[in-house]
Amino acid sequence: MPAARRLSTLLTILLGAALGVGLYTFIYARGASYLTDRPDACANCHVMQDHFRGWMKSSHGRAAVCNDCHTPGGFFAKYSVKALNGFWHSFAFTTGRFPDQIEITDRNFRVADTACVKCHQEIVHAIEQTDTNRLSCVRCHSSVGHME
Numbered sequence: 001m002p003a004a005r006r007l008s009t010l011l012t013i014l015l016g017a018a019l020g021v022g023l024y025t026f027i028y029a030r031g032a033s034y035l036t037d038r039p040d041a042c043a044n045c046h047v048m049q050d051h052f053r054g055w056m057k058s059s060h061g062r063a064a065v066c067n068d069c070h071t072p073g074g075f076f077a078k079y080s081v082k083a084l085n086g087f088w089h090s091f092a093f094t095t096g097r098f099p100d101q102i103e104i105t106d107r108n109f110r111v112a113d114t115a116c117v118k119c120h121q122e123i124v125h126a127i128e129q130t131d132t133n134r135l136s137c138v139r140c141h142s143s144v145g146h147m148e
Contacts, residue, residue, distance in 0.1 A: 025090065033077075034086055042066045044061060045093060047102060054146035069115045069145055070108065113138050 025031070033041035043052035055061050060069070071078040085108070092098035104112070116137035117124050128134070 004089040025094075029090060032087075034082060037067050039066050047098065047100075048148070051102070051146045052069050054143075058145055064119070064145075068119070069112050070115065072111050072116070081108075109136075109138060116141075 030041070030044050033044060039052065039055065043049050056068070067078065067082075071081045113136050120137070124137075
């Protein structure tokens with residue numbers, strides 16, 4: 001068998017295996033649910049179930065869904081953050097490399113903090129009138145969206 005044919009066969013096998021594993025993972029992990037704004041999709045993973053229950057008890061459970069606080073506005077920005085987070089979450093869970101206590105990344109912290117300001121513009125504006133040092137909302141209100 002010529003080398004080009006062997007390389008083509010090997011690439012076909014690898015592509016088929018990657019596609020099969022990808023489809024299996026997407027179906028097993030209910031991947032399509034992450035394309036929606038449904039909050040229960042976030043609880044597909046067991047490590048998120050306490051956060052989901054906490055969100056349901058909080059005032060935000062009646063006013064916002066997960067994507068309102070954890071993704072930026074705009075179609076492209078929202079789905080690029082969801083895709084990036086989805087890849088790293090699935091990688092962490094597949095490899096078993098995730099902390100028991102979920103840790104927010106700096107990028108996701110900024111996304112959440114920006115969402116606070118967007119929804120609570122009036123109060124933030126009033127605060128900024130008296131204090132020009134912009135503080136992080138999440139720094140003082142870290143459990144607001146996910147009551148324990």
